[in-house]
Amino acid sequence: MVDIRLSALEVAVVQNGTRPVDTLRDTAAFAQELERLGYHRIWYAEHHHSPAIGAFPPVVLTAHAAASTTAIRLGSGGVLAPNHAPLMLAEQFGTLAALHPDRVDLGIGRGPGTFDEATARALRRGAGPTTDAEYREDIAAILSFLVDEVAFGPLPEPWLLASSTAGATLAAELGLQIALAHHIRPDNTHAALERYRAAFTPSRWCPQPRVLVCVETVCAETEEEAAWRTGPMDVIKAGLLKGASEIPFPTPAQAAAHTFTAQERQALDAFRAQQASGTPEAVLDRLTQLADETGADELMLTTPVFDLRDRVQSYELVKKHAEATAAP
Template identity: 80%
Template sequence: MIDVPLSALEVAMVQAGARAVETLRDTTAFAQAMERLGYHRIWYAEHHHSPAIGAFPPVVLAAHAAATTSTIRLGSGGVLAPNHAPLTLAEQFGTLAALHPDRIDLGIGRGPGTFDETIARALRRGAGPTTDGEYRDDVAAILSFLVDEVALGPLPEPWLLASSTAGAALAAGLGLPIAVAHHIRPENTRAVLERYRAEFTPSRWCEQPRVLVCVETVCAETEEEAAWRIGPMNVVKAGLLKGRSDMPFPTPEDAAVHPFTEEERRALAGFRAQQAVGTPETVVHRLAQLAEETGADELMLTTPVYDLRDRIGSYELLTKYSEAMTAP
């Protein structure tokens, strides 16, 4: 049984043959479905210049979702600090938190959100990759501006996204809750959490270590159906493993005949073994196992499947099975 809150990460995959505006409409329906199913929060990820993932600003998606829902928490997971002025982020999320009190999160990350160096430089107005010190200063400035310059009312809840021990050390030093990108670098999760908990310093934001773990999760009636649904993401991930972001998000039919190399198959199989893909029984067991192994206070599920109905259906199956397990 899963005994921690469950949330969702919205990556906004753009289906092959679809327009970005259709993906945007899907994000609205998805947010409303997650609220209906009782999920705790939805975060929106920042990506740029990818045919498979919409370049939709997290703050805009969160604002729209907040206006079309009433209770679920919303925010960024994450907004990438090096791409934005700290004061701008503080103003944007501070305003959102004032408009939607106690519902807004500010998840902060470091990556460029693209594999294209030209786009990365354009986002940073010609600057190169940020250093550890610059990133630390940016995050500290965002937090300071939230309190000292914005302070419109209730503040957004800040989180630091991390997939490395350096990120863990920063979250610990600033006393922030941490969101661990297990869905990106599962091999780092244990070391990240060990360092975070060992070095955590209480702050106004968090009195004790607080951990969210993000897991790639696809739930279907059968193992075969789950494997079919995750097929398109396998194609995209095979490209990402080679540093390519030009792979479109294909249909399950096209993914089923994609010519993976043996090296890609081994890498994908190793990655999937650390996520949660399969029947409701398999997924619930795996999520419960991850929650216990990591000591997570919350699990965030990302479900990159082709069809909106199948994506929502994955969360519905998981909810239905979990409720059945806890029924008297």
């Protein structure tokens, strides 16, 4: 039984045969549906130069969704510090928090948000990858600007995204809430959480360790339907495993016709075993196990499936089954 908060990560998939503007229209409908279902928050991820994921700035998607909802929390998960001036991020999310009090999160990450080196350099105006020291300085500057320069009203709630012990150490040193990218690097989750809790220093932002774990979750009425829905993302992952360029997000039928090598299938099966996929019963059992193992305060579900209706249904099945099995 999952008795902790459930939230969502929206990666804004651009489906094969559709246009990015169609994905943009879906984001508002998705936020409204998840608010109706009682999810706690939605975060938007920063991506660039991808045929499968829209290059939509998280701050814009947050503003758009906030204008069409009334209660659900919204924000970045994450906005990538190396790509932005710290003062600009503080101003953007400080403004959103003033316009939508107690509803805006500022989740900050480090990656470039692209697999294309030229795009990554363009985002940083020709600079190379950020160093550990530069990243720490950027995070500290963002937090300082929020308090000293922006402070338009209620502040956004800051989180640090991490997928390694290095990121967990930084979150602990700065006294920030941590969002663990279990959906990207699940093998690092437990070591990162151990480091975070052991090294945590209280701050004005967070008096004690607070953990969110993001898990890839695909729920359907049957195992077969869940496997059908996970097919397109399996094709994307298989390509990334062998260093191929990203491709448009395939349809389930296109994915079903794709041939995986034995090595790819083994890697995909191993990854899925650490996520949550299948019937409502199987998904809730896995989410409960993950919550117990990590001691998470909140689980964030990301559901990269082809159709908006299937994505919403997955979240609906999880939420309804969680409520049905909750203790009276």
